[in-house]
Amino acid sequence: MVRAFLALAVLLGALVDLSAGFKPADSSSSRFVPNSYFVEVDASSSALSKRGLTPFAALSRTLAAVEKKGIPYTVRQRFESLPDVFHGASIQVPEGTSVDELSQIEGVKRVWPVQKIVIPREPPIDDYVSTADSSMSSQPLAKRASKAEKRATTFPPASAYAGDTFYPHVETGIDALHNAGILGAGIKIAVLDAGVDYTNPLLGGCFGPGCHISFGYDFCGDNYNGDNTPVADSDPFTTCTSHGTHVTGIIGALANEYGLSGAAPQATLGHYRVAGCNDISSDDLIVAGMMRAVQDDVDVINVSLGSVVSWINNSPTQIVAEYLATQGIAVVASAGNDRTEGLFFAAGPAAGVATLAVGATDPLYWVAYNATVRNRGTVPYMSPMPFGLTGNYFLYFTSTDPSVAADACTALPSSTPSLTSRVVVVRRGGCDFAVKLANLAKAGAKIVLIYNSPNTLTLPQFNVGSTGLTAVGGLRYEDGVKLLEYYNTTPRGQLISFPVGPLVPGVVDGVTGGTVSYYSSYGATNDLTTYPSLAAPGTNILSTVAGGLGIMRGTSQSSPLVAGAYALILAQRKSENLTPQQLKSLFMTTSVSAPNTFGSSTPDSIVSQGAGRIDVGAALAAKTLISPSELNLNDTANSNRMQRITLTNRNSEAVTYTFSSSFAQGIVTYNNARYSLASRGASSDVIPSTTPNDFDSPPYNVLFSTLSLTVPAGGTASFTVSFTVARYTQQQAAQFPIYSGFVHIRATSASQKVQTFNVPFFGLAARMIDMPILDTTGVALGPVLPFLAVGQDIATGPITVSRSNPPTVYFRLAAGTRRLRVDLVAGDIDFQGTIPSVTNPSRRLAKRSTRERELVARATPTLFSDVPTVGSIFAPDYFPPRDYLVNGPYPFSDYEYALDGKYTKKDGTTGTAQSGVSYRVLIRALKITADPTLSSSYESWLSTPFQYSA
Incomplete structure (x- = not known):
């Protein structure tokens, strides 16, 4: 993505000045590391044997091919330790090098731009502005070690954690495990974050063997800002930011006189620093950290950072996180603080099949x-x-x-x-x-x-x-x-x-306690998988900060609580060799549903709370494994109306299971959408609502193949659940409503011990293929998108431009897409886009009409590949997510490509547009579930013609 201010130019052509409302962003605010890419090498056994190479030789040969192509590079990170899952490197190349050029090089499997990852800021409160440096919100501890002081940690005995009254632990059942002496001993946890102040006495006071934080690495250094070169170091220490210290304390703070402690204080802790003092990381550092965790034989990884991805298994961080699960390493990640972006805003690496995405709830109790x-x-x-x-x-x-x-x-x-x-x-x-x-x-x-x-x-x-x-x-x-x-x-x-004294237990929050936090991101993914997986207390959490204690809020705080809880279960049930997938199922199916408002009996939507708030005591006691742990019913065009649930009884006696169901709050994606007979879908609200409305779902039935099952000790049995199709009006469907609820499983053992399990389900009462992809509003930039502009003058007809002051194409994605293409095409191309070429100066929403669809059907070739193009400007291998609108660092994000005349040919070589020849830009975005081979499956926009002066 290129963001740039372009100077005003004297042009020949049709331009309209919209400078009053048109404000592009500075290029320094790009969400990508400049000119940096992940290059994944095909290290499959078939590819290697065909070429007679080892994985390491394949990477070297591919990098040599990059240079032979005339693209000098420097390596940022090499990823060679897990060739079966992700083999390659992140490299920095000259400006102007495109994804397409790199993708065409022999041996390259996929290419992604390296993305900046900003450590989540504390979610804002209307009447409160937090300090830029979260460490300033701390209160200092009297006893603190010097970093240079070499010593071992004095560990409190297990008895120091008995009588646990720390409010997040009481709410989630962690207190009962602490009282029983279950503290995570023997489990190794790594935190990927912004560094840690291990001199804080509650974190052991030192680093290395014999210390509470006994291993780690710094992948970036203090000064890393995403645009410069990371400087690695063996020591993850920092006091310039407190995010990583706070997260680490939630997992492992030692017993103290204040009455707080970590969830797993006897676990072996490590910290991989992946962000500098300005709280900026990049996803290649996160991948490097996750790969390092394999070398260090880690059991659990906590990642309290990420970025919007919209899909599962769509980014290097997600791919590696999912692979780690197959190797027995559980990845727990924060779901994000982007609730104001609305539905379908899942983040990576949290969004995954085995990765646990953790949302946040407001605690039942205050820190007081x-x-x-x-x-x-x-x-x-x-x-x-x-x-x-x-x-x-x-x-x-x-x-x-x-x-x-x-x-x-x-x-x-x-x-x-x-x-x-x-x-x-x-x-x-x-x-x-x-x-x-x-x-x-x-x-x-x-x-x-x-x-x-x-x-x-x-x-x-x-x-x-x-x-x-x-x-x-x-x-x-x-x-x-x-x-x-x-x-x-x-x-x-x-x-x-x-007076000085410990925390007071039981100070009830009678306003929002127990509800999903106002900042916790919504799901689902565009694949219609459950997101978040579950939730945990994340608001106003007391923990360690640089030099002392501080209160912070966010899914960054809920995620480490669950990571610590994972360690408790693994420590106590080590002989069972629970896999990360089984752990995820245990926690999801034993969670407690959160109400949609304080005191309500209606559960919040599954795309808000996931399976609910964790109950660690119930997860510890559960000897029934349930698969799957979530039921994804899909949309109305691809409905999974019949689901099979398998129960594995690991109890020492037979268990009888009975089944029932309940419904959760419905919620809509577009508040004000209106059904249009012409377009057969939403005619407004192209952008998902930032404050989605609740929706009362029409009644529908859940039927079970049997009302009860008795499973012997060690046995396995299955039953089916059938969901009737809910009846929605066309108007309701235009709002893309999500309905959800729970399948309840009551387990009664032969000795009359009872435990309940809950399997969340959700479905979309609309077709994902109808979800608008390209933003055709002026909400973000002022002018109606998409458009072509020179400086702040927007083209409304043919224009002539100079190469020194080229036009820029502006567009945004209102939803994710599985295929995005920006091509240079001939000015006289016979093609009719689904969006008008000229959307300005009119401020009205661009309409997708039946007439336009008819024109498309007649004028556009049947196959996508039949559309003639001069060359590619942008054609990513990955699935682009929806753009930020409210909560991003800009605050919005968009695509802004300066058309300097260069393009990539189908053979991977670079071409240059001729002077005096008419061209257009063609943008095509695949509708989410549509057939990518058909031209009619794409939303499309064709720019006004332009040519370069001699």
Whole structure:
């Protein structure tokens, strides 16, 4: 992808100036590493034997062929340790080298651009702006080792973890395993992330043999930004960012006086650093890290980073992650924080058959410590660590009316008493937290408590930063109102103190606790596989950060909790040799469904929560293995209405299984789509909604081949589940609704022990072939897409351009596609696109009409290959995903190709467009389930003609 500002030019032709609303992005914001590609070599046994080569010789010969082709290169990473799955290298080549050129070289199997991967930022909260460096949100620990200090970790005994009350553990059943002494001993876990501050005493204080973090590697160095050369090092240490340290602590933090610990604190931990200080990685580093895990004999890998892929097994990271599962290495990955992108926005490497994609829920409980209110008892407040302030302080409320939303949003009045020795309490709302804190600090406040507004998202961790405040904490709404009552009814003033003490258990989040988090990405994949797989607490999770403790939120936090839980099960059930696929099934089928809203009895959609929130105690106890662990019913054109479920009874006694079902919340992809008789599909809402509506599914039936099965110990049996076709109107189908639910399996052993299992299912009540692929709106850029432009002037007719100031073609994908082609074609080509050549200056949505389809059927050759082209501009081997619209780093993403006249011929050689000859650009995107050999299977756009001046 090329993104560029182009200078305004004097042109001969038809142009319209749309500069007011047309703002291309700077090329530095590209989501790809400049001029860098994965080159996969065909290392199959048949290919190697035919050429008489070893895998390593094949790679060397292919790289030599690249250079012989006249393409000088430098190797970024070599991938030679797993020739059966992915053999090749990532290379950097001169600017202008195309995917097509590399794909045509002898020995090359596939080519992908190397993609930048940004470590997920904390999901935003409307009235809160997090610091750019998450380590600034920490509170420091008193005891900390020097990096240069060489020593071994002193490991707390197993008894130190008994009586576990850490809130994410209590909610997920990890506490019961800790109380039983199950702590992950003997299991090796690797974290792929942004580096780790192992000098933090809760992470053992050192690195290497004898230390808690005993192995690892730095693949990139501090200064890696995706555009420069990574500098490798054997030490994964960093304090310039806290993401990796926080993730590592969720897995393995050691017992301490604060009351938190990691999920698997006795597991052997390692860290592979794949991102620099600016939190940018690239997918070739992630692949290198995953391959390193094989050499280090790792059991579980956690990857709390990724990027949109839309499909399964479509990127090098996904391919390697899936292969690792066949080798007994479980990959657990965060599902992403891109909920505002809407449905069908799956990320890699999380999206996979064996890989576990973890979404996030809001915890049932708050992270809180107790403040003591004189003569009144205690009140919990949220902070990474207890304030630890000595003495008593009088309370002061800036407003005694809890309904005032703009509390402290303006400067405090001159009548305000001295606040230096008081605890100032304010209500959330009316302005950003930063504004409130600045006004309070200006008035002399040092200690501040902010209480939540009613029925609002949980509060974030507050950063003191440079405000001059000493401490800032959060309160639930009900606790703020309680303190206000004390304040109003204590004539001489209410005193409060903040003693040192551990976390307070059981502080209930009565607003969003237990629901899917507001940022957790939706599925499904374009292949209509379940995404996310399941969920775990991810909001406001307390863990280690650089130099201390901090609270962070995201699927980055839910994923390591599950990775640690995996280790607990593997440690306790080691003799069973559970495969990653079996582990995934155990966790999915024993999960607990999350409600669609707080307190609701309706489960959230499967494409929101997956199988539900993990229940580690149930997974440990489960001796029934269920396959498959999810039922994907597909779309209405390819419906899998009958599914077979196999039960394997690993109990020591016979078990009788009975079956039932329930339905989850329906959800739509396009909120405002309207059925069009002309187009036989959606006539608007080409872009999936960023806030998809709930949908009440029409009734449908789930029938079982038998209502019960008795399976002897060690036996296996199967039953079938049949789903009736739900009746949807054409209008409903135009919104692409997803219906979902659960098959419930109740297992009763001969000794009357009972356990329940849940198998999620979902289907699409529309045809994937009807999903619009090319964006034909002006939502992202302003002008209606696609279009051809020179500078900020958009072509509306034939134009003549200079090679020094070439035109650029702009387009976006509103959905993923299995085949995308951008070709240079003759200006007089006999072809009618499905989208008009000129979409501007009109701001109306480009229509896909019956008339256009009829023209296409008459004018377009039957076969895709029959369309005459001059050469290829962009023809990726992989399946491109949908573009970002809201939450990307730009914030949107698009395709912007500068047409400098160069193209790739079918034989892989480079051609150059002639001067004075008329050309067009032809974009074709395959509809998701359509036949790629047919021309009618593609959405297409043909640009206005252009020619190069002499």
